[in-house]
Amino acid sequence: MTTELLTPAEMADLVGVSVDTLRYYERERLISGVGRADNGHRRYDADDVAWIRVLRCLRDTGMTIDQLRHYCDLGEQGVTTKPERLAMLRxxxxxxxxxxxxxxxxxxxxxxKIDIxxxxAAGDAP
Amino acid sequence: MTTELLTPAEMADLVGVSVDTLRYYERERLISGVGRADNGHRRYDADDVAWIRVLRCLRDTGMTIDQLRHYCDLGEQGVTTKPERLAMLRxxxxxxxxxxxxxxxxxxxxxxKIDIxxxxAAGDAP
DNA sequence: GCTTGACCTGGAGTGCACTCCAGGTTGTTG
DNA sequence: CAACAACCTGGAGTGCACTCCAGGTCAAGC
Known part of the structure; x- marks a missing residue:
């Protein structure tokens, strides 16, 4: 089965970011290995959805683009960087x-402040 | 009693912002009525400390400079704007x-994610 | 009397995370 | 077949909240 590939617009909609932001993340190497349709258009798979959700969660809680890029770079470097990635998350x-x-x-x-x-209002002091 | 007037550096230190930020807030009309020493230097009083603490609390939780300015403007306009200020806080x-x-x-x-x-690490799947 | 440091003003510069644009291709739709 | 929408790329622009700078005043210490 072809497991539901998403277009950029669909992905943007699903995870709550703009298509531009999605492309921006890719340029910044926060997303990699995104598939392409025959016409060269991006097609996101379930793994992409899962990762972008995590990515957004980390971004929303203040992790910077630089830090996220480092995290991704570690991922690319393979299994030996797991401890460092775990440390980053912790x-x-x-x-x-x-x-x-x-x-x-x-x-x-x-x-x-609200109470004040x-x-x-009750006492109505000057 | 003269109730402890603070210099810009002391205030900055106390509330955890830079002197530049304090001046920036004043320019943006988020702080007003700051007193001056004979030499023209700013002197902050206890009310200023209290307000700047609230200001920082609101900023830290995402209230924008524009919104804070509006809140301050309402305060300047007097007691009739209390309902609106209360509404803003709520x-x-x-x-x-x-x-x-x-x-x-x-x-x-x-x-x-950490659990994963x-x-x-325990099972060590590919 | 001269340096040092904290302060003053108005204005310019910075960093971050997007966001938008120009110029072009593709594919569907009336 | 024309027009429209969705996509592509590389690069420029934006908004926010500071942050820094130049050029100057003033008081205290050496």
Whole structure:
């Protein structure tokens, strides 16, 4: 079976980025080995979808293009780089968790600020 | 009492931004009414510290400079704009919470990816 | 009295991650 | 067969939030 190859537009739609961004990622070597139809147009397979989803997840949580490129380069270099890739993921995970803690603190401050507005409305001080 | 006025460098240090950023915020009207020493140098008071902390909290959680300026403009316009300011905070709060949810989902995916690395190491499939 | 460092102003420059454009090919549709 | 949409490439442009710079003032220390 031909397992559902996607056009650029379909992929863009599916993962929530623009077609331009998809091409940009490829230029930056964050995506490689994308297949082509007879007419030279890109065709993405299930593996591409899975990887681009991970890629977006990492990008969305602040991993830079440079870091992602490094991660990809390691992947290309084969199995011996697994420990380093794992380390990158763990390192990033720690950053994301720190970020979440920051967000939790921010939410508290925002709630506090909202409370002040509500209390002012009740007492109506100058 | 003179209640501890801070120099730009001290303020920058305290809230974790650069002196340049502090001036940039002032140019963008995100900070106003900053006092001056006799020599024309800025002197920040406790209110400034409190506001800049809130400002940083909002910026750190993705509120744009434009939005912050609007929020400040509303503040300058007086008490009648309180409902709108409150609405802005609530709106932002919702976005931050959505962001946290996104981060939680990302953490799950990253953990899943890490698990795959660990399991591959155990079984060592091609 | 001269250097040093923190500050001042207005304006220019930077880095990142896209995003858009020109100029061209292909393939379907009325 | 004309027009339209979706794709291709290489390269230029954009927006945001800073960040840096030139040229100058002022106070304290050596």
């Amino acid at each position: 390192d990033h995970r720690a950053k994301v968790e720190a970020r979440r803690a920051e967000i939790d603190r921010a939410l508290e401050l925002i709630d506090h 507005y509500l209390n002012e | 709106d932002h709060r919702a976005k931050v919470e959505a962001r946290r949810a996104e981060i939680d989902r990302a953490l799950e995916l990253i953990d899943h 690395y660990l399991n591959e």
